[in-house]
Amino acid sequence: MSERICSKVACRREAVSTLTFDYEGRMAALGPLGAGNDPHAHDLCALHTDRLSVPQGWVVLRHEAFRE
Numbered sequence: 001m002s003e004r005i006c007s008k009v010a011c012r013r014e015a016v017s018t019l020t021f022d023y024e025g026r027m028a029a030l031g032p033l034g035a036g037n038d039p040h041a042h043d044l045c046a047l048h049t050d051r052l053s054v055p056q057g058w059v060v061l062r063h064e065a066f067r068e
Helices: 046-050
Strands: 015-022 027-032 042-045 059-062
Touching: 015 046, 042 046
Parallel strands: 027 059
Antiparallel strands: 015 027, 015 042
């Protein structure tokens, strides 16, 4: 299995989480690495996981492992 890298442009760090969106519900979900076959999911490294921000009015659901 190959290493999964962060989806952010120009970032080559190893991914530690997967981010998915519910646009209609204005919600983002951040959890452990997903299966890797969802084209609508975005893998993030630890740095980008910590820096995650969403538009005003959105809710972020964080898996217990990523709570601040």
